Amino acid sequence: MTISMQDLVLNWSVSHLVACVAGVIVIRVLFRKYATAIRDVPGPFWASFSSLWRVYRTCKGHIENDILDLHRRHEGFFVRIADNEVSVSHPDAVKQLLHTNLEKGTFYSIFSLPDYRYVNQMSELDPTRHIHKKRSLAAGFSITNIAKAEPYIDNVLSLLRTRFDELCKSGAPVEFQNWFSYYAFDVLGEVTFSKSFGFVESGSDIRNAIANTGALVYYIALMGNYIWFHNLTLGNPLFSWLGLQPNSHIFDTCLIAVDDRKNNPKVRHDMMQRWLDTRAAYPNRLSERDVFAAAVANIGAGAETVSTAAQTVLYNLLRNPHLLKRARQEIDEAQSRGELSSLIQYNEASQLPFLQACLKEAYRTHPGVAYNLPRISPKGGITIAGRYFPAGVILSVNPWVIHRNAEIFGADAETYNPDRWLREDTKTMDAYLIHWGAGYNSCPGRNLAQFELLKVLATVLRDYEVELLESHKDWEYKTRFLAVPYGWPCRIRRRQTKTA
Template identity: 50%
Template structure:
């Protein structure tokens, strides 16, 4: 039994810490949920609940443009914050370190906190992510789209339901394989979660969302040398997959000028600025982040169109008209899809209405502090901007900002005005490097499936639910597909 005096001292200490955090912090005047005023419990609760983005939006509606979401972090909804926090070269919060998988030896651009070092790492891998390089893989992505359609046909003939969350994840993983390593992993062909990759990624998303707040625990848990030695961590699956793929890629005589080749060329040209392990770290980021986010976006696209029959009719009419005029290939090319204005408006609205990342993007106030909307924040304050919150701003996106409405993007002048505050792919130096590949994938898959299949929910009107905690991944709405005549 713990002596009573020790228990009393511990209780007094915890109480004192809570009082100091709540009432004597530089952000004590910022309103927010009670738990957030002295701990990270509010954030952790909503991570577990699976609706961080909805909870943050609701908190801003209640408390205003500044909301204290932990004892050290303030969420900011003022659009000025995009420029002040994300475009400005501010240091990222320590939470980002959790992306250095399997441990701190492999620091990738996502897990790099220092903006200068991040920009250097980004420069090293930029050639692989450049649109001019990504577009070279289009014929191979076309082949994967064809295999996806063949699987859908097989399910149709067998009268089976299709779970989009499974198949779009399979597609995302295989595209990562083709673009990064010149070889798909085989998820679509086998029609299953090979080696538990999807399940591991989804577990890892929960781990990242929680342990990122307590990074010191990472060295005890998944980054523990014993855990890695016995290959027990789900992150090891991603690391081992990338390591094996990199090794196979080096021995592949038919390899293309894929991302790995671009990075190898950078390393050969600048061995002093790019280490071998940095190349592997980049591959790990692709494998770990390249499927879930694409799956989320593709699901969101069809989910919202199925709930907006007018928008579905308009986008399908546009695609059908283009197909009748012979302007679409068997698998529509990226260039062809860019000539479909309403279709692109639907994609843009999907990006806006349901960004795949549920969290805010935290930055640390510098030595001189930072001022946003007239409020000065002292050095060390963590300030975050949540894309779900910004994208629901009615002053920017209209009074129907909480609705799915592709028409808002049809006026080019208005498009440009809204685009300044568009942050699905982040903003500033930490903007998602894979945004070109992501848009190519989304454009090709959605155009092909809309043209070729009728899609309906097994249970019409059923809402989606969530199973991932970092990326807001929907699931639980099985569909039926049928070839259009």
């Protein structure tokens, strides 16, 4: 067999090309690993030069525990979780990183839905622009505005009770992960667009919106690490025009809701209207696209988080019968004093301190957002717990990690114990409870979340006996930015109460 000159040249060039590419990769890896001020920060090998560790652990599903373990294993406040990112577990990080107006990490750009032109509060990285946008939208989220929507939230709650009554009769298993999501989505529809989406009514995941949101959150958690690639591909306006994105269902759901709203004669002074009013009075502050982007952000952010909190309370009460008994007793006593309406009102549920403590403890032990919240070290750098980080380093805080700090929350920080919130002085714990985030980027939907959660939890606990069908087995969840539980089917029976 003879080898031609041409083959020899081809083989030589291919092997040189491979060697060149390998050389560039090695240099780049070494450069990222060592030519940085965070080279001495401990952490997994793959994280020292890439985002691969985070991507892999996100796929495995428990990155919140992985990061907690890393902090414990390295016995330090700082762990390198990507080539340019350090996770900080020192309590001072809450004040210095979240409560200070630092620019957010590029990860957040992934929240521009459906493409990079639609920058909402969540995806706006610049603190000044973010704060302006947030102020312009604040009226819609105010508790006064939410309270005005209570009769319509009650309609959703009443329908939910009808569905639960049907499930009591049929004896079919109840998947609370679905029902709490349906409730939260429909409440968002009522409050934002004056119209429920109809999830509770149909008892199903209409157009697979909830399943698709799960897929979208997974995509967000992974591709947030590669924003440049996302912007070239699925975050590109061309793809949104072609309707090829994983997030197009949220966009479409919102488009339909906005269109319906225009033709709805019963439209109220809802959240959307409050934003349109602000736009009419100050057209420079909010563009039409801003209003639409805010509505999309609501749908993306305000349902599965609420479902997670409701599930966490109920599941933990079922797992701790002595706590369930106390929660019931508080509600039943209020009921027998005539303090609760058939559909429990927010101001009535707010008079149930043990229930409130159960909810707060759910926020602490299982925060809906269990991912690191990244901020960028400012010009001139920043010193946290005696360690200096130069400008440009990404420093991030994970609510899951902070909430398990035994020095703040006590030696039983790992345990679900609502009583910790009934002690005389909870000021320190309150300061480090960051399930809403903190500072300029904190959750604007918290009033609505607290409002709808207390109502639905008090109503379910008063009106139904709930039993875990697979009590030998724990619930499951996978942390993909959100940590939404699933897999704890129940059976329910109607309880006999005076007004119910």
